Amino acid sequence: MEGGATGAASGTGVDTLVLGRRVRHLRTARGMTLDDLGRAIGRAPSQVSMLENGHREPKLSLLAQVAEALGVELGDLLSTEPPTRRAALEVELERAQRGPLFASLGVPQVKVGRSLPSDALEALVALQEQVQRLLTENAATPEEARRANAELRARMRAQDNYFPELEQHARTLLDAVGHHGGPLSQRATSEIAAHLGFSLHYVADLPHSTRTVTDLAHGRIYLPQRGAAHNDSRSPLLQAIASHVLGHTEPVDYADFLRQRVEANYLAAALMIPEASAVAFLGEAKAERRVSVEDLRDTYAVPYETAAHRFTNLATQHLQIPVHFMKVHEGGTLHKAYENDGVVFPSDPLGAIEGQPVCREWTARTVFELPDRFSPYYQYTDTSSGTFWCTSRVQSSSQGAFSVSVGTPFAHVRWFRGRETTVRSASRCPDPSCCREAPRALASRWADQAFPSARPHASLLAALPVGVFPGVDQTEVYEFLERHAPQD
Template identity: 55%
Template structure:
């Protein structure tokens, strides 16, 4: 039996096929050798059919097993009945303490439409407004702690990625566009490229018609194929609608991990990295080039595999030119600047760290190597500016000094000293400058209004659901 069989939809299809052929439960029962009560349990979604019974039912009804198991409701009426049944199973609905409604043949379609509409509005109003900035930062800090505890390695996602790769016959090297499209087909979706995708989304998935909608453009560091695999990852990993911001954040991280694990497969990347370590020539840029991904993805993927397969601890940072940290991870003891909630994101890193020094290097778009002496030890770091249409970001991968011997660029003479975040090496200006200018300047700060406001509400933070639903209506009949 398929592991993802929807018993309610199956039951609706069985009832629909039986009735359209003018059969009673007794008629069908005689043909397949089962009691009417047993078939009734199947039609009501309360029992899973065995393979032998499926074969008998398909023969008796004159359809293939595949059609009998289709996940599409057989009619609008059946779709409404399924929606009402699923609504009544929802804890939000059950909290109303209403008696269970059994939908019989005499209940008109417009009544079911009303019930489903009321439930959808009840569900929408019950969605907790997504986190305040403080709650969001705490959720992010907690997720980062979980990542650190497991060395940023997620075995179940690695397995899901490998199963997906096996399904399309992947063997080695960079993944082809044809193999990516085969993955979409393997999971029962079709891909549509459109120009009118809502601005608030990276992709839209029509789960009713099993369609993935994307736009042929990169968003920041994300290429169309990365966005496609991230979207597919949500379904491969069995994600449901996020319960809260922490769940939304976890799902996003897992989907991103899945995309990276598919584009830089563990089975191919690990032997390559192990050989590079043996040659004392580890480099993020080579990993990028071999698998045709962005520098950021290659660096982040390195953190997934380094501890488990190379015996290395490391850190990763993504920051802008002013030093504001957008993304960070460490399991090598590096002390990041944090706020009271323990959040790193939004904090400004030391001006002497490589992620800021790279912007001042003679060629900011070349690989930059640096040793940084810090209060808890010296780190060897490799930084690179990934150019973007919106803003340039520096990507840093760093390791403790003792592990620099495995990396290309270890002979660099670039070296700085930082007392951050516990000292004041760059928090306060140099005494000479302060003496000359303190009290003589009135800077007008750039407003960061997002720091003061709550994050957007809704099941999927920041997504304009009206735009998405309007978009789907526009494409539904294609």
């Protein structure tokens, strides 16, 4: 016999588990022992046993000897069907126990032999099938993630991206520490944590896959040491607080994970930019026709992206202004977006927009061409769904530069600072001739002379990280908590 075949199928395509069960069935049906068959083919009984248990892949010449000894055609011996229902169950359980599922669960293996009752065998096979089904349902494939993103965005649009229950949570927490307006200071942020029973600990060894770690057992929130690269040092702490306040538990699937992330981000922003004072500020700005995301950012001392997000929460609900938001990578792909103003984002057949190329004529792309990244940039864009005005800024990150844009239809631009801009562009997308196809002169010169090597994201074809918290190394987190837990 040749080298060990640990899987169910051999290199030649022979399913060694099914083959073994067929050999055993035919041998016992003829009243032959292992010794009898071993003598007939010139092999030791132990080698016959390994063949029957599917642990070795035999050569074709040996299988011909086995078939002759058992009085059957070689084709019958190599049939892919297990000989009995019991044999089929044994094959399925053996295959499962040799697969990655049992290994990952750390479940001890069961000896699949005659002593295993048939009802127990049925139960074990059914159990492993159900575990596999649940894991498959919870595994976030790119397609499932895109669908979950599209469904969540539809819910946000239906509510004008305004969630009253989260606003109430923010009011309750801010009232508890006596904060009623203006920028939320570091001290007030710490007071919110203390009010909820948490102490803050800045550490140098925070797990690389996390922004914060909360020790619920000891009432501790661990954060990276001051000076670590964060857009706003309050944001990760407030997001951790938000998840606790909202009672987030282990996500049951990727859609649940996305929902929790949106809720935590929303509540954190609502704490940094309180609804009552922000609405008063924006209402006054609208009355004077000088609504500005930059002014909201400066007034509350938050990053531009936080101000842009928060503006979308309040604009339609309180100012009756429909808006859209975009975050676009410098490579031209859409990272995330929201709209309730009729703008049409590029999307795939599932309705997902993440990763789709944005028109080169849109503000979110043209802003990258500007040398001045300090001053606000405004632009009108004529699109197939109407004319929109946008303001946009570029911000850096570890993943490259991103533009963050907020826009509104032409009919509502009269309320905004920057409406007087004369910069105007026209987009014919999704017509390929707009910007998807190269200019004719360039195409004729280079169409057959270029072969670029794409730089896709590593997860483009892979399933998204599977686990309780996608992308987080649980072992690393638990080891971290063990190191830092107070000694009793």
